[in-house]
Amino acid sequence: MAPLRQRKEDIPLLAAHYLKRAAARLNRPCPILTHAELFRLQQHNWPGNVRELWNVIERAMITARDGTIHFDLSGDIIPPSESTPPPESRVTSTSPATGKREIITYAEMDRRQRENVLAAMEETGWRIYGPHGAAALLGIKPTTLASRIRKMGLKKPDLSR
Numbered sequence: 001m002a003p004l005r006q007r008k009e010d011i012p013l014l015a016a017h018y019l020k021r022a023a024a025r026l027n028r029p030c031p032i033l034t035h036a037e038l039f040r041l042q043q044h045n046w047p048g049n050v051r052e053l054w055n056v057i058e059r060a061m062i063t064a065r066d067g068t069i070h071f072d073l074s075g076d077i078i079p080p081s082e083s084t085p086p087p088e089s090r091v092t093s094t095s096p097a098t099g100k101r102e103i104i105t106y107a108e109m110d111r112r113q114r115e116n117v118l119a120a121m122e123e124t125g126w127r128i129y130g131p132h133g134a135a136a137l138l139g140i141k142p143t144t145l146a147s148r149i150r151k152m153g154l155k156k157p158d159l160s161r
Contacts, residue, residue, distance in 0.1 A: 004046040004053060011042050011053070018054050019069070022061040031061070031069040032131040036139035044073050068131075114152050117145070126156045 004010070015033060023030040046052060060069045104112075120134040127133040128142050128149070135142040 004049045008042045012038055014050060014053060015041055015057060018057040019061065022058045025058075026061055028061065028064070029067070031064045031067050033069060034131050034136035034139075036136050037069060037071055039139075040071055040073060113148075114154070117148060117152065118154060121149070121154065121156075 004014075015038065019033060020030055041053070041056075048055075056071050056073065060071045063070075063072075117134070117138070120137045121128075124132060124134045124137060128135055128145055130136070133142065135145040138145060
């Protein structure tokens with residue numbers, strides 16, 4: 001069987017199964033697995049395979065609060081290699097044509113952030129709160145997202161016309 005790092009599409013089903021199993025084992029209600037946390041699990045390298053996934057989920061289940069779960073993947077930092085760009089270059093993107101880092105203005109960053117928030121809001125039907133809300137999708141607190149929406153002046157489109 002291929003290692004988990006080569007079967008990332010299996011992670012959502014495995015995570016849901018292990019979460020239910022851990023909840024039953026610890027006699028606790030099963031917490032909500034948000035899109036953001038599921039995305040984090042799928043982005044992880046998983047050098048320890050499914051046993052490591054079980055340990056991460058069980059550890060998160062023990063520390064879960066308020067019906068939500070957060071996975072601690074910080075102890076599994078992969079050392080940088082020659083193929084990994086240095087930290088300062090990860091903030092900007094590299095142009096494939098020139099091979100140089102792209103530097104964008106703050107106005108462009110604001111525009112991109114606005115587009116990203118708008119895309120998340122449209123994806124979730126303008127729902128901010130809850131496990132299927134835009135805040136969970138973006139991986140930020142709902143109150144932070146609500147504040148940013150107000151600051152950006154975003155409004156739910158009126159579809160009654």
